Amino acid sequence: MNLRIAYLIFISVIMTTVGFGQEKGVFSGGFQSNANFFIRDSLIGAANIPQYDKQLYGAEAWLNLGYRINGYSAGIRFDLFNNSNLLDPNSSYTDQGIGRWYIAKQLDKLGITVGYIYNQIGAGSIFRAYEQRPQLIDNALVGAQLTYDVAEEWELTAFTGRQRDLFNSFDSVLKGAKFEGYKSFGDSIRVNFAPGVGFVNRTLDDVTMNKVIGIVQDYLGDERFEPTYNVYLGSIYNTMTYKNFSWYVEAAYKSPDTFRDPTLLKTEFNGSRSFGRFHRQEGTMFYTSLSYAKNKFGITVEGKRTENFNFRVDPTLTRNFGQVNFLPPMNRVNTYRLTARYSPATQDLSELATQVDIKYRIMKNLNVNLNFSNITDLSTDLLLYREIYFETIYKIKRKWRMTGGVQLLTYNQEIYEVKPDVPLVETIVPYFDIQYKIDKKKSIRFESQYMLIGDDEKAGAKQDFGDWVFGLIEYNVAPHWSLVVSDMYNIVPGKSSPVDENGDKLSLHYPRFDIFYNNKSNRYGLSYIKQVEGIVCTGGICRLEPAFSGMRFSVNSTF
């Protein structure tokens, strides 16, 4: 949308509502910006993209403004990308404009929202419109949404629109509805239900359909199929709580839809065959999570079965583009550098996953956490990911906090990173994290991990990049300063490690220095970063990020 029009709408809402004078309006906002200074380092692979070769600088910025008064709310967001590598880590993206605006009004039981809308149905298996800035995912629904309070704690929501595509929108139309509520059976029975049901329909536009027809036209014999404009999805979900138990279940169905299956063979005109073919199939997804927590003990068991549940606004889109749904990841969210090095991206076509998480407080100051996750291919039983994670946290008064543990991991790099002819990556990562409070204001934290990786017998070397050691020291002076120094060292190089002129593998350091300054609700960061290539996951969405070398300045403000 034109910047001027969006600005006028936003100001109009503010000016209109000022006249009511019954309630004091609430103005809020936020600003986030990153400025990257790229320093070419071809040895680690930080090269051959425009930012390293000629642009040398890239930046992103977002400014949110919101205003609420008398049941009205309105918001606007300015987005800026200058030679940014967020959209595609191997390319450069420059543009700016209004990234989002919305106007909402609550009229008794009826809620009206127009503009760029974020929402989801259940856990998101059939619809999730959300923003994830680290990977530049913003698939807001550009359209209109109505909510209606059918009864106390029962709400009906209906929406229609198109998915945001950077500063434009995709042409396919999405519409959907959900009906959610909450029912308590009182304190005596102590059973509560939070059920919901949702529907979504996508109608392809003619340009997209013509693309699909063009693809199918190229198919021979039995590989041909008749595409349809519409696909329908439905989900039913419920959270039941009983005493210390909580049970969530979600089942979703997708009517036959066109999508690309990379495991199917396509026959070319000349008779050759290669992997990757579109076809039309129905899909299902089932997810459940059962939790129990009492006193010192807590356990969560999760299971997920996914079959042909890829759902995009345009079936020809790839990577993270145009995704309408979100399938929750089924592995532990790891935060330490080496324990998070290999993370599994959700497989939306074929996946069977389980996860168990157990927490136990042995003593008041001693906690343990055990996590197990296992992900296999649904149709072939091929192991994709397995993680056994043990962690213990010990506190000594308020001065010391010591965390230690070990992670045992098996990761199918061939599937997740499309790296052929590599064995399952197997790692053992012991780690510790010690935090000491020097006084009321000052604290210091030490963190270290060692990654022992398996051998790639074919390559005659350690798997992937080999063994790593990581060390970090963080010094905090509350409430303003935080200094962090870390280094990730490729102590035993592996198959993919860089080589010198003689072809000998190099043991490289990947240092990082950060200075953060907090002042009220503003946070400033200045970092020097050398980062090895790896999978980066945010909010359950993963992608392979190339190596990074450079300086980064960041600002985060809320007001």
Next chain:
Amino acid sequence: MTRLIFIFSLLFLASCTEVPVNVPEPTAPDTEKVVLIEEITGVDCPNCPAGAAKIASLIEQFDGNVIGVSIHGSFLASPLSNSQYDFRSETADDLEAHLKPWFGKPAAVINRIQQEGQSEFAISSVDLWSQLVVAELEKPQTAAVVINHEYDPSTRDLTIDVEIEPWIDLSGDIRISIMLTESHVIDAQKDQSEIIPDYEHNHMLKTMLTAFDGDGLTSEVLAFNKLNRNYSYTLPEDDGLWIPENMDIIAFVSVVTPTSKEILQAAQVHIIE
């Protein structure tokens, strides 16, 4: 309210029937137009054999109307541990950058057309290439390109004369590009499940006799006024590569404007027939 929900649900379900889309049989356009597919590829790219297979199929399907060139730039193109050759070159690197943006390999640009609704210039969805080629072939031909050449095996000297005849009045930055390609090169290539040690690499860009983005011809030319350019080149010594029997000359004419790099017509001949 319950009634309203019931009616709403019925309406939703009632709209679930649609007439299936008819997919017509593909037809080969009757034309002398020759389309150039520039494929961005690399030996370290597991999906690239699928792209190469697609181009081979298109060349066979539209015999004489499609020319392919495989550009091994720097991304995912470093030699593998069992590679015999390094296919990368400065020219390929320049072209790889020239044809950006693309989101991954393989990617292909057909006649250097920015496709409507696509944020990529080189399209990384192999499934779309066929229809983009057909769309280009269905456009009227606007120029003819003829390559005459001589090759001296004793000196490995190659002389090329290219004649361009526009069939419509042209204006803009009219450019000529000359590429040398080599086929039947056996060397390692990553595939989705393995490294193929004896993969056959075809129509691989070896060098360009013009600048990577072409040499300027003129800014304006009337229909049927011919433009000629001569080039000469000495093939490097045969080191397993640069085998003239496996090499082709590709010439094409393009019109560059601030919003387009469109190729009007391409031609290809073997160095040794």
